[in-house]
Amino acid sequence: MTLELQRTALLPADGAAPQAPAPRRRRRRGPRVTVLLAVAVLVLVVAWAVLPQLFTSHDPLAGVPADALQGPSAAHWFGTDPTGRDLFSRVVHGARYSLTGGVVAVAVGLVAGTAIGVIAGSIGTIVDEILMRVVDVLLSIPGLLLSLSVIILLGFGTTNAAIAVGVTSVAAFARLSRSEVVRVRRSDYVEAAFGSGGRWGSVLLRHVLPNSLTPVLALAALQFGTAILAISTLGFLGYGAPPPTPEWGLLISEGRSHLATSWWLTTLPGVVVVLVVLSANRLSGAISQARTARS
Amino acid sequence: MSAQQTPSPAPVLDVRGLSVGYGGGRGGTTQVTHEISFSVAPGEILALVGESGSGKTTTAQAAINLLPQGGQVLAGSIALDGEDVTDASASRWRSLRGRRVGLVPQDPGGSLDPTKRIGDSIAEAFRIHRAAPRRILADRVVELLERVGLDDPVRRAKQYPHELSGGMKQRVLIAGAIALGPGLLIADEPTSALDVTVQRRIMELLDDLRRESGTGILLVTHDLALAGEAADRVLVLQGGRVQEEGTSEVVLGNPTAEYTRRLLADAPTLATPVHRVARTEADRAPDEAPVLAVSDLTVEFGGGFLTRTPVFRAVDGVSFAIPRGTTHALVGESGSGKTTTARAVAAFQGAASGSVTLLGQDVLALRGPARRALRRQVQLVYQNPFGSLDPRQTILESVLEPLTNFGLEASPGARREHAVAALERVSLPAALHRRRPRELSGGQRQRVAIARAIVLHPELLILDEATSALDVTVQAEILRLLDDLQRERGMTYLVISHDLAVVRQIADTVTVLRRGRTVEQGTTAEIFASPQQDYTRDLIASIPGGVHP
Structure with missing residues (x-):
């Protein structure tokens, strides 16, 4: 009610014909900066993935045994590992695996989950019931356990690990997209679209999907961060890419045995993972914020 | 709060030269009310009447210090029971609300906590103000429910809001507002979400309250006829300014302001002559x-x-x-x-x-x-045009859609012309055609909905x-x-x-x-x-x- 009152209070005095009431925007404060920072981090990491050679001249795979286990320095920003490979180079090259992994995982969750959600939400009735109970079952299985089961079925590897992680987020996407579709489907404008002769498919594409996908996209950004973390977990456990792939989870896993003496081997790749995950979360928050501001 | 039957009672609410503005940020402050003055005597009903944007709700909110974020009193004073509360602190206001001034909200459906029983909702007022010992709380609640005319109050106190009708919920909210016997009730469109027969009963209840307990009531409404019937005095607002003030007989029977006359002419009552020739x-x-x-x-x-x-x-x-x-x-x-x-x-x-x-x-x-x-x-025009238009479509797209769906007209260009013609028929100029629903006023939106319906003939x-x-x-x-x-x-x-x-x-x-x-x-x-x-x-x-x- 308050919002409505606020709105009416700000409408031009002559309620009959308000001249060009511009959409009112809330004052934006601090968060702008953190959003920019998050975008900067993500852009940098994507650039690493696309053109790693621009950022480092060291070979991620070939090591110089003489330089083994050196701490961070001007020559080796992140130090070197037990075989003398440059860790920064490995992190930069590893971005490709972790990011593609994240993208694949989110794509699997987004496509499969949204498809299930949209079908359940738009058809309703018994189809909805069945699909949602399946989703409930999926939700009841711990994520890591589910990923491990999937990866055992599919076999080890980066892509398979990504798919396994994606499967765990299908349920969340399905739940959210279903609830959004149901909300939009019950709105007057969808009925009005049918009333003006819209066919089922065209109403779904033109009205229901565009109006229900924003929160789903916000979830996708959030899941991207989580997926990178989960893929790193699988990599750490040894279910992901085999060595010497410089995948981030694997880097941390390999550094584990030198935790006491060479802190940089686990800490620095870990910091990178944390930064990327936090950035993705911040971006997700910004998307849903923009949505609430709009509606 | 009951026996205030002195010959010239001090007003329970006295507002002098009140100006309220919004903003203060980038866009500067927009003043929405201009030097509004009025007072409410004990046992009196004063109606603030006006259209949306007239500042009536803002004025009422200022009187209970519940202006939405960004709102501030720019000038003027507000006194409750003779106490100047214009600059009262937040904690002072907390103790005033409920005790000295009660609020009856507009939408009874959304104003009760759905997870709380009715009795608990009302008891909250006593609890917050520590106004009644716990052991007699339940009795007080039942008394109040009985006071506002709910049947079987003992059972009602144990029910949840969804088990009650809109009129009953409004009675419950009134019970909550009068729980601590405030001298002033602010009723913001208390009946606009209710049916006419229920509206009448709620207005009768408010009338009883002011007669029996001497409560002063500030009634905010867009309905001139309702104000005329229920209120002793009427204050007509437009654009944040007082257009007319006086007893309801005078304001409605013999309005002097041009604006009041227009409002009266536009609001049909049973006495309004029918100009339309019936087609039978x-x-x-x-x-x-x-x-x-x-x-x-x-x-x-x-x-x-x-x-x-x-x-x-x-x-x-x-x-x-x-x-x-x-x-x-x-x-x-x-x-x-x-x-x-x-x-x-x-x-x-x-x-x-x-x-x-x-x-x-x-x-x-x-x-x-x-x-x-x-x-x-067969085309349908809905009550709420904001809900029946896709927020993502421009209004031209909305009106074009039925034509596209039925493949009317030969070419996309001809369809567009047809849609533009329909929008112009409902007096929406080309400058608005690229707007989205949220950028239009309520009346304009409803015109879009009508254009969309008639475009198919x-x-x-x-x-x-x-x-x-x-x-x-x-x-x-x-x-x-x-x-x-x-x-x-x-x-x-x-x-x-x-x-x-x-x-x-x-x-x-x-x-x-x-x-x-x-x-x-x-x-x-x-x-x-x-x-x-x-x-x-x-x-x-x-x-x-x-x-x-």
Whole structure:
């Protein structure tokens, strides 16, 4: 009610014909900066993935045994590992695996989950019931356990690990997209679209999907961060890419045995993972914020 | 708070030169009210009347220090019971609210915590102010519920909000507002979400309260007739300025301000003369079949195979027919089945039995492509145009869509022209065509919805409370537009409304519904001149302003 009152209070005095009431925007404060920072981090990491050679001249795979286990320095920003490979180079090259992994995982969750959600939400009735109970079952299985089961079925590897992680987020996407579709489907404008002769498919594409996908996209950004973390977990456990792939989870896993003496081997790749995950979360928050501001 | 019957009682609320503004950020401050002064004496009802944007709600909010974020008092003073509270601290206000001033909100549906029992909601006021010992709390709550006229208060106290009707919820909220015996009640549109008969009872309750307890009431309303009937004095606001002030007899009977006169003229009451020439059976060719014939329509809900909910009969044997070019109105309170009937006519709702014949076709039997084809002939205008327009589409896209759906006109260019013509017909200039619904006013949005409906040249237009969310002057404009369109195109209207005063202005024939059944049916003139049923008489008597000139 308050919002409505606020709105009416700000409408031009002559309620009959308000001249060009511009959409009112809330004052934006601090968060702008953190959003920019998050975008900067993500852009940098994507650039690493696309053109790693621009950022480092060291070979991620070939090591110089003489330089083994050196701490961070001007020559080796992140130090070197037990075989003398440059860790920064490995992190930069590893971005490709972790990011593609994240993208694949989110794509699997987004496509499969949204498809299930949209079908359940738009058809309703018994189809909805069945699909949602399946989703409930999926939700009841711990994520890591589910990923491990999937990866055992599919076999080890980066892509398979990504798919396994994606499967765990299908349920969340399905739940959210279903609830959004149901909300939009019950709105007057969808009925009005049918009333003006819209066919089922065209109403779904033109009205229901565009109006229900924003929160789903916000979830996708959030899941991207989580997926990178989960893929790193699988990599750490040894279910992901085999060595010497410089995948981030694997880097941390390999550094584990030198935790006491060479802190940089686990800490620095870990910091990178944390930064990327936090950035993705911040971006997700910004998307849903923009949505609430709009509606 | 009760015995304040001194010869010239000190006002419970005294507002002097109040100016309120919003903003203060980038855009600077927008002043929304300008030096408003008034006072409310004990036992008096003062009505703040005006359209949306007139500053009436802002003024009321300032009086209880509940301005929304960004709002601030720029000048003037507010005194409660003689205490200047203009600059009172937040904690002082917390102790004033409830004790000295109570608030009755607009929307009873959304103002009660759905997870709390009624009794607990009311007891909260005592608990916050530590105003009653725990052991007698339950008794006090029951007393209050009894005081506001709820039957079986002991049982009601244990119920949840969803088990109560809108009118009951409003009574509960009033009980909460008067719990600590405040000298002032602020009632912000307390009845605008309620049916007319319920509205009358709530207004009677407020009237009792001020007489018996000497409570002063600040009534905020857009309804001039309601204000005239309930209030002792009326303050008419426009654009944040006082246009007129005086006793309700004077303001409504003999308005001096031009604005008040316009408001009065635009707000139809039962006393307003009907200018429209009724189009009746006699005018049309005797052999022509009616555009719409509904016969013995019954719609049921529930009774699910798995859920086993009891069957609820929303529409029970309703019949009516509408000749071409005339307007038929379905009237009744909420839950009377009028909207369900309209949705069955538009093929949005199946029926248990009966028939709906539109232009010789049985609507209920149609499926798939045939039903879609029929939709060209019947269009619906919804109560809330903000909800019935896709927020992502520009209004031109919205109006274009039906044409595209039916593949009318030869080329996309011709369709666009047609859509532009429809928007211009409803007086929406080209400058607005690229706007989205949120960038338009309520009246403009409803014009878009009408343009979208008439762009297909339908035979039947269903208007489901199409003007009830609009200000009276905007409502009057929309009603004129609809009347013009009907004369131009010979369209047939099915009007759903709870507002009998509006129905009297625009309808040729009326069906009065109650709980899904037809109570009475006839020409508008007959129904209003000599209602045969008690229910119809009660409905007509409940319209505020019925007795005023």
